[in-house]
Amino acid sequence: MNVLEFTFLVWAGSLVAGFLGALTGLGGGVVLVPLLTIFFHVDLRYAIGASLVSVIATSSGSAAAYVKEGFSNIRIGMFLEIATTIGALLGAYLTVKVPASAIAIIFGIVLLYSAYVSRRTRPRTSVEQPPDPLATKLKMNGSFPDTSGVRQYNVYNVPSGFGVMFIAGTLSGLLGIGSGALKVVAMDQAMKIPFKVSTTTSNFMIGVTAAASAGVYLSRGYIDPSLAMPVMIGVLMGSLLGTRVLVKTQTKLLRQVFSGVIVLLGLEMMFKGLTGGL
Amino acid sequence: MTVKPLNDERVEALIANLLRAGVVIAALVVIGGAVPYLAAHPRAHVTYRTFQGEPDELKAVHQIIPNAFSGDPRGIMQLGLLLLIATPIARVVFSAGAFAVEGDRMYVGFTLIVLAVLLYSLFGSFLIA
Numbered sequence: 001m002n003v004l005e006f007t008f009l010v011w012a013g014s015l016v017a018g019f020l021g022a023l024t025g026l027g028g029g030v031v032l033v034p035l036l037t038i039f040f041h042v043d044l045r046y047a048i049g050a051s052l053v054s055v056i057a058t059s060s061g062s063a064a065a066y067v068k069e070g071f072s073n074i075r076i077g078m079f080l081e082i083a084t085t086i087g088a089l090l091g092a093y094l095t096v097k098v099p100a101s102a103i104a105i106i107f108g109i110v111l112l113y114s115a116y117v118s119r120r121t122r123p124r125t126s127v128e129q130p131p132d133p134l135a136t137k138l139k140m141n142g143s144f145p146d147t148s149g150v151r152q153y154n155v156y157n158v159p160s161g162f163g164v165m166f167i168a169g170t171l172s173g174l175l176g177i178g179s180g181a182l183k184v185v186a187m188d189q190a191m192k193i194p195f196k197v198s199t200t201t202s203n204f205m206i207g208v209t210a211a212a213s214a215g216v217y218l219s220r221g222y223i224d225p226s227l228a229m230p231v232m233i234g235v236l237m238g239s240l241l242g243t244r245v246l247v248k249t250q251t252k253l254l255r256q257v258f259s260g261v262i263v264l265l266g267l268e269m270m271f272k273g274l275t276g277g278l
Numbered sequence: 279m280t281v282k283p284l285n286d287e288r289v290e291a292l293i294a295n296l297l298r299a300g301v302v303i304a305a306l307v308v309i310g311g312a313v314p315y316l317a318a319h320p321r322a323h324v325t326y327r328t329f330q331g332e333p334d335e336l337k338a339v340h341q342i343i344p345n346a347f348s349g350d351p352r353g354i355m356q357l358g359l360l361l362l363i364a365t366p367i368a369r370v371v372f373s374a375g376a377f378a379v380e381g382d383r384m385y386v387g388f389t390l391i392v393l394a395v396l397l398y399s400l401f402g403s404f405l406i407a
Contacts, residue, residue: 043326060297074373085395208366208369215399221332222331224332224336225315226352229308
């Protein structure tokens with residue numbers, strides 16, 4: 001392929017990934033690395049570098065839309081970013097040590113897990129509990145606008161949430177993804193933070209987490225400008241488009257189709273990892 | 279002159295605008311490098327099948343900036359990507375300032391820890407390369 005063809009096709013593929021990622025809420029980053037490695041035969045390290053850059057772009061680019069709604073909690077985000085950034089730094093160093101085949105297998109597992117989380121319905125037992133002393137000390141309890149005025153919420157299980165965030169950060173740095181699914185699990189499931197607050201705060205955190213491993217990637221030569229350029233522009237345009245049509249479309253079927261695609265890509269990544277095809 | 283109280287909602291709105299401006303500027307710089315890059319060798323063969331790593335002038339922060347200003351198209355794109363990476367870092371700096379204005383020392387401390395990790399990644403990580 002020549003430069004023009006390659007750039008155009010990577011841009012178009014990234015546009016679709018970003019669009020579907022935003023529309024389904026699953027994030028575009030998770031399909032980018034399989035797209036680049038399986039279909040464009042890009043080396044795993046270059047693919048991870050380009051994917052991570054696009055993760056920063058979508059997180060920062062869509063923050064404006066989320067903030068307007070008033071759901072995200074800056075204190076929760078900032079405190080948990082201590083865990084995600086240190087994890088991301090560790091993950092970025094691990095990419096150098098861990099063989100490509102192992103990274104591909106881990107990637108496959110994470111893809112399957114993301115698809116599983118997106119399909120699961122969330123049974124939430126909202127039993128009123130007394131406020132958690134640690135969360136209160138950390139000033140994490142907050143409120144958000146609801147249909148019936150302002151709703152207060154309390155935060156629980158800060159240490160286990162912090163631990164899951166560390167793992168989410170490590171995976172983000174190791175695989176060049178936002179690991180939004182795991183971040184939401186940490187906040188929504190472990191810390192009992194309302195789902196809307198979890199998703200918007202997670203989006204806020206993704207950019208900072210990715211920036212923590214981007215520095216390492218840059219100095220290791222994983223970020224190639226000619227490859228990252230069409231990926232970043234494509235994903236950014238796709239995700240902005242996706243958030244715009246999000247309100248108008250029925251996304252249930254699309255979500256199922258996209259999570260089906262993620263399952264297939266996950267199996268393919270695991271297969272490639274096991275057979276040494278990457 | 280009246281100063282509006284710096285409450286959380288206002289801080290978040292300012293941060294969102296900061297992030298958006300950072301992404302727009304970064305994307306424009308990347309496109310500014312992409313045009314001459316694509317025009318220079320549109321028909322050249324390209325492959326990323328094997329990892330070679332980037333040359334020094336596209337790796338270290340202190341070399342990316344002068345390289346971009348020398349007019350190298352790939353260097354300009356890399357500067358745009360560097361600006362993109364700097365956007366969340368600017369957000370953390372801004373948050374530290376906002377927490378300081380609110381007088382929340384505990385969160386100034388947390389924010390500075392996050393900032394230290396980010397700056398270490400960007401400027402110090404080649405030390406143990």
